[in-house]
Amino acid sequence: MPELPEVETVRRGLMRLIVGKSIESETHDWPKGFPNSKSDVAQFMLGAEVTDVRRRAKVLLIELSSGYTLVTHLKMTGQIVFRGDAVFGAGHPNDSLVGELPDKSTRVTIDFSDGSHLHFNDQRKFGWMKLYPTLEVPEIDFMKRVGPEPLEDDFTAKDFAARFARRKNTSIKAALLDQTVVAGVGNIYADESLWGAQIDPRRKVADVTTAEFRKLYEELRYVMNLAIEKGGSTDKNYVNADGKRGSYMDFARVFRREKQPCPRCGATIRKIKHAGRGTHVCESCQH
DNA sequence: CACTTGACCTGTCCGC
């Protein structure tokens, strides 16, 4: 589910909702997804305040005053939802995809001293949370291997193209999805940006021209910035920290639009299987 | 090292 724009949307919500709150208790029964012991929780979480919420690639970093960080990955179906006094929090119930919490998908619940709660729901249990000393977060294998943030101001089209040098013999879509090439791209924004750049997802990286890399760079930044503005994409599960859906899917040009006309040329959009993923393409105007 | 495929889980949808 959540790619860079969705995780960024959750991060912004949590900045508003939980920074400064003090953790009173925590419950989970999910050794695989949250491996820390009760004593770790007691030492490093309880009584600590949330000081900051950061993001790197698709990883959410909830920083605590104890010097520890709750490192979180939502994977495919993870949701982090804040609940204050009212059942539906700050949002309108109709915008919400989730009802009363905790429910059967709730894996972790954090209770704050003011009576509010943070729930980590994850239907498929691919996601995880783990406490790390904040200073050791950069030493996590994934953090050392992950590529640059594509939306940073100083990340140029030239930097972008250079990142693909290692992956000349794979397809442009497989390379885009590789987190060590560029951070945060997933299946939705890979398909959307390739459509924007009019590049067929199956093209070999070695055959992509400099001009096409520049276009792809611009399109990737465009779709991700637009998605952040729209609060992310809700396909099935994704919700923001208020439990509300994002609206980028209303603006998608190819993703989940198979059998519909291409907004650029009118040909029928096809859905194929490529790089192990469902892939949406207009074969008439993507080459 | 680069590349591909299967595994991890639960739920839903589609065809028979």
Added chain:
DNA sequence: TGCGGACAGGTCAAGT
């Protein structure tokens, strides 16, 4: 309505 199979937004560990 029941059942089997395919599929779902991500990453790893294995295999070649």
